[in-house]
Amino acid sequence: MSNSIAPQMPFIWPEPRVSAGIGRYQTELPFEAAARTAISIFGVISALDAKAVNWMEGYLADNIDSQLRLVLSIHPTCRTTESDLENLLRLVDRHGKRAAFRVFPEASLLDRSSNLLCLCSSDGTTAISMGPTENMGFAPNSPSQANLACVVSAATLEACRKWFDYLWSIAGPLRQEVATTMPHLVLPEGDIEAARLWEEYRRQCFSYESSAEAPIKAKIDPDSGEVVLIDANNDVVSSPTEDIGVPKLDLLSEGVARVFELGSLVSVDKFSRIPPLEAPVKPEWFGVDSFRQTGVVRAQTSIKVAPFDETTLKKIDRLRRISGELLPRYSFSLADGVRWIPKQAIGLFESALTAANDDAKKLLGAAVGDDIEAFLASQRDRIRADAQRMYEAYHPGGKIPDSAVGNILEELKLRLDRTKGEKLIPKVAYSPVAFSSARSTEWSSPWGQAFQLLKGIAEFPREAMTNRFFWQGIRTDEDALIQAMDVVGDYLVAEYGSRKAKHRAEQDLVLIKGLENSIADPQEKSHAIWVLMTTGDDAEIAAILQASPATPT
Secondary structure (H helix, E strand, C coil): CCECCCCCCCEEEHHHHHHHHCCCCCCCCCCCCHHEEEEEEEEECCCCCHHHHHHHHHHHCCCCCCEEEEEEEECCCCCCCCHHHHHHHHHHHHHHHHHHEEEEEECCCCCCCCCCECCCCCCCCCCEEEECCCHHCCCCCCCCEEEEEEEECCHHHHHHHHHHHHHHHHHHECCCCHHHHHCCCCCCCCHHHHHHHHHHHHHHHHHCCCCCCCCEEECCCEEECEEEEEECCCCCCCHHHCCCCCCCCCCHHHHHHHHCCCEEEEEEHHHHHCCCCEEEEHHHHCCCCCCEEEEEEEEEEEEEECCHHHHHHHHHHHHHHHHHHHHHHHEEEECCCCCHHHEEEEEEHHHHHHHHHHHHHHHHHHHHHHCCHHHHHHHHHHHHHHHHHHHHHCCCCCCCHHHHHHHHHHHHHHHHHHHCCCCCCEEEEECCCCCHHCCCCCCCCCCCHHHHHHHHHHHHHHHHHHHHHCCCCCCCCCHHHHHHHHCCCCCCCCCCCCCCHHHHHHHHHHHHHHHHCCCCCCHHHHHHHHHHHCCCCCCHHHHHHHHHEECCC
């Protein structure tokens, strides 16, 4: 029975297991998952037929926000027919401006276009599928056809956009007369002798009979898809990429690299943060110098004025800084001050930010009301009285000038005016990040960071089950967050919440803590925690703890 394959980007298709007939993709289109979640798709496809048209119909029907812009490359004798083009026109009639097509007829049957689809998701990420396989990927493909599916950077998307916009400009519009007048050309049939000669030539190309090279075969792992070359004696021989020094990822490095692909660096955007509502005021307004120095002794005076009582100020300030408090609940640490968030957790995180922002605005609205000037006018006497007491502390019996009170109120107004926008709490920024074990040098290694990330991923569901304070302050659905944070396929998540799982979680946390404090190599520790999460086997961690003493905590 062939294995069912659900490829994770990046990947090349068709992969060896599919070409060798020992595996098959779960969907006819290998990159189906990325295509279905795309909010817009653009690119060029060649030689489309009814299968591609039917897929486009389903894509547009399933999501009313989806958009499609494609250039169709057709060449003499290609599989595209008048009927296919007329079906596309009907598709445009049904979906209006959401779908548009142009036609680029190649000059001859020898010309072949690229096949490139850009799949743009609502979260801003873009994946591409590109390669020689025609008909959007539904055409039969040869093992020699390498199609690449991967997430691309903003710079790559920009290059694709410019290329496509130009192609769109020189292609012709798909019109009724274009669809109904397409010549139905076929390749002329050759004679039987020509077919025999070509088949004989193909047999000769694949034969080792007169070659000095020994015949080799490929042995393909049905689970991982790893290809091993063997000779006639079943002995392993070096591969061509091995011979030229192309690095080969071990299972751990490949797994960690794919985990990194599933998330982004995340940080609080400090430039979008509104300033504290407690406004600093100039000490000179109280008749005091800001700085005073006597010899080597220097004194600095700082005075702040709050628009309302201390309890309300603290509540609003806490909510104003809530981005930094919520972030650790939805992300993992890579290093000090560096955090990584799973892409599938971003929606939950931003919903939590929205809820916190609503709470902050509600609290501020209750304290200030809709009219900031009216609020400050109501507070003028209180502020004047408090300012007067402070002034007398510096100048007994003196009276604070009216201008100073006016300046204080103006400074508070400037602060409160900044709260009129939609966001009281700062935004966050996401940045792509990648892992490569080949980047190790005398002074750098990716494995300390990898272990830190894997440790956080492992601890999350285990802490969630055993720490009674873990969910305090989190309003996100528990099951949804546990699933979103599981980017490894943790064996324990499948049993999450059961008595057996809780008991095992407690045991695992003890092992993980010991592993963290072990002086073992970070790569060894990464492998041990990877095995624990993916198989439930803790023997490797136990062996490390036995062989490597822990450092003091």
